[in-house]
Amino acid sequence: MAIFRLLxxxxxxYTSLSQSIIQISTEKQTLLASDxxxxxxxxxxxxxxESWRFTVETNDAGIWAQVPARCEGFVKDYMTGDKxxxxxxAVADNSLAYAKTVExxxxxxxxxxxxxxxxxxxxxxxxxxxxxxxEIFDEVSFDNWVDMAEAPxxxxxxxxxxxLLELGFTIILLTGRTEFQRNATARNLEYAGYSNWxxxxxxxxxxHGKSATIYKSERxxxxxxxxxxxxxxxxxxWSDLTGFAVAKRSFKLPNPMYVIA
Amino acid sequence: MAIFRLLxxxxxxYTSLSQSIIQISTEKQTLLASDxxxxxxxxxxxxxxESWRFTVETNDAGIWAQVPARCEGFVKDYMTGDKxxxxxxAVADNSLAYAKTVExxxxxxxxxxxxxxxxxxxxxxxxxxxxxxxEIFDEVSFDNWVDMAEAPxxxxxxxxxxxLLELGFTIILLTGRTEFQRNATARNLEYAGYSNWxxxxxxxxxxHGKSATIYKSERxxxxxxxxxxxxxxxxxxWSDLTGFAVAKRSFKLPNPMYVIA
Numbered sequence: 001m002a003i004f005r006l007l008x009x010x011x012x013x014y015t016s017l018s019q020s021i022i023q024i025s026t027e028k029q030t031l032l033a034s035d036x037x038x039x040x041x042x043x044x045x046x047x048x049x050e051s052w053r054f055t056v057e058t059n060d061a062g063i064w065a066q067v068p069a070r071c072e073g074f075v076k077d078y079m080t081g082d083k084x085x086x087x088x089x090a091v092a093d094n095s096l097a098y099a100k101t102v103e104x105x106x107x108x109x110x111x112x113x114x115x116x117x118x119x120x121x122x123x124x125x126x127x128x129x130x131x132x133x134x135e136i137f138d139e140v141s142f143d144n145w146v147d148m149a150e151a152p153x154x155x156x157x158x159x160x161x162x163x164l165l166e167l168g169f170t171i172i173l174l175t176g177r178t179e180f181q182r183n184a185t186a187r188n189l190e191y192a193g194y195s196n197w198x199x200x201x202x203x204x205x206x207x208h209g210k211s212a213t214i215y216k217s218e219r220x221x222x223x224x225x226x227x228x229x230x231x232x233x234x235x236x237x238w239s240d241l242t243g244f245a246v247a248k249r250s251f252k253l254p255n256p257m258y259v260i261a
Numbered sequence: 262m263a264i265f266r267l268l269x270x271x272x273x274x275y276t277s278l279s280q281s282i283i284q285i286s287t288e289k290q291t292l293l294a295s296d297x298x299x300x301x302x303x304x305x306x307x308x309x310x311e312s313w314r315f316t317v318e319t320n321d322a323g324i325w326a327q328v329p330a331r332c333e334g335f336v337k338d339y340m341t342g343d344k345x346x347x348x349x350x351a352v353a354d355n356s357l358a359y360a361k362t363v364e365x366x367x368x369x370x371x372x373x374x375x376x377x378x379x380x381x382x383x384x385x386x387x388x389x390x391x392x393x394x395x396e397i398f399d400e401v402s403f404d405n406w407v408d409m410a411e412a413p414x415x416x417x418x419x420x421x422x423x424x425l426l427e428l429g430f431t432i433i434l435l436t437g438r439t440e441f442q443r444n445a446t447a448r449n450l451e452y453a454g455y456s457n458w459x460x461x462x463x464x465x466x467x468x469h470g471k472s473a474t475i476y477k478s479e480r481x482x483x484x485x486x487x488x489x490x491x492x493x494x495x496x497x498x499w500s501d502l503t504g505f506a507v508a509k510r511s512f513k514l515p516n517p518m519y520v521i522a
Binding site (some may be wrong): 038043047048050051052054055057058059060061062082083086087089090091093094095098249250251252254 | 304308309311312313315316318319320321322323343344347348350351352354355356359510511512513515
């Protein structure tokens, strides 16, 4: 019954918090509405930001504009500390545990799909200079960064990638980057230690305006039509993993910096 | 470049950890394999358990047997402290923000589906006496607890439930509990403060042996065939939310204590 009383006390506490009047500008209100969770000012920052991250990683938050201003330091600490690394390793462990249970046909059509940004490659060196998702996304500066082709591998993903190749999976890379970025992307992947992918699929001109979910689902469907069996799919965005022609198992990597619809 | 060096250092650190030999019994090894992530003994408990929780809540872990022994205290602290409460509130905020954007038809067929256990009702008073998911699930003692009909509401869910009714949604309850538990379940829901649901759907005899995903998808499909438009769906299990006839938006509530396939 102690727990029951605790729940009642917390209910009252939260109810009074949610009814407190928050003085913010209209612009800020719009942003908060799209972010979905209220900016309860009395809740400690870490607690608030951990819960915000929960809703982002479970897809409860849906499409959100940018990291809440009060969580900028939290996201920076998460991305550059040991938590992001540890979460990535845990996801790679899950992926590999599943991969080892898959019965491969051995016809070269046993596919595992990887997204590129924040899945195989880490753009932390870019985001460290751009507020870790707390700034509005700047396409020009990000494209310049892509052209540099210096993004490091996410260590857990490189380990998984190499073990999947060894197990006999055919690796397909499916990214929202465009055909214009093919050379820089391939060069960067090799620089980071990746090799022996079967195919690198990028957005064509004809994909312009399509949501990532639709574009990636269509490409997975094409792969299935070619006879590929998509056993696994790794991505940091829910739009990498959902839609149609989804993989038998999908693995969500952490990314509290941005969302792609 | 400092970040790049950091990543390399962490890679080396993790690689050496993942190659360390873990001395465990065969029985324990099987358990770890089903849990998916390796039991790196050198990683601090909180870091390990936070990452384990990440993989559970994102569905990366898939089906797992029970809370890892080393995370029993972590899960207890999470469930009884302010984090579970805060995460539940954030999910309710997301759900309500979405609900307010839905254009209702006003024909009584604008449905929102709720699961029951760990979604509307909290079984913490039961799990506080049963290791918070670190013990093998005991159906007999849990059924006795259900018959007592004393589970409290999750405060955030009660708030959401009432606001959805006010907005004009028709509430449908879809639970994995069986028809034999109908009276106890309805009595408990009322005791916890819930009322005015349109329908309480429980497992029939004919659902015996079906996975939760299939059973719940079939019932959602029946609702659609009756003309219901399923705008939202709230559940603590991925098997509440995935499969077919899925809702327009699904909301995953936290639950690191157990998984239902």
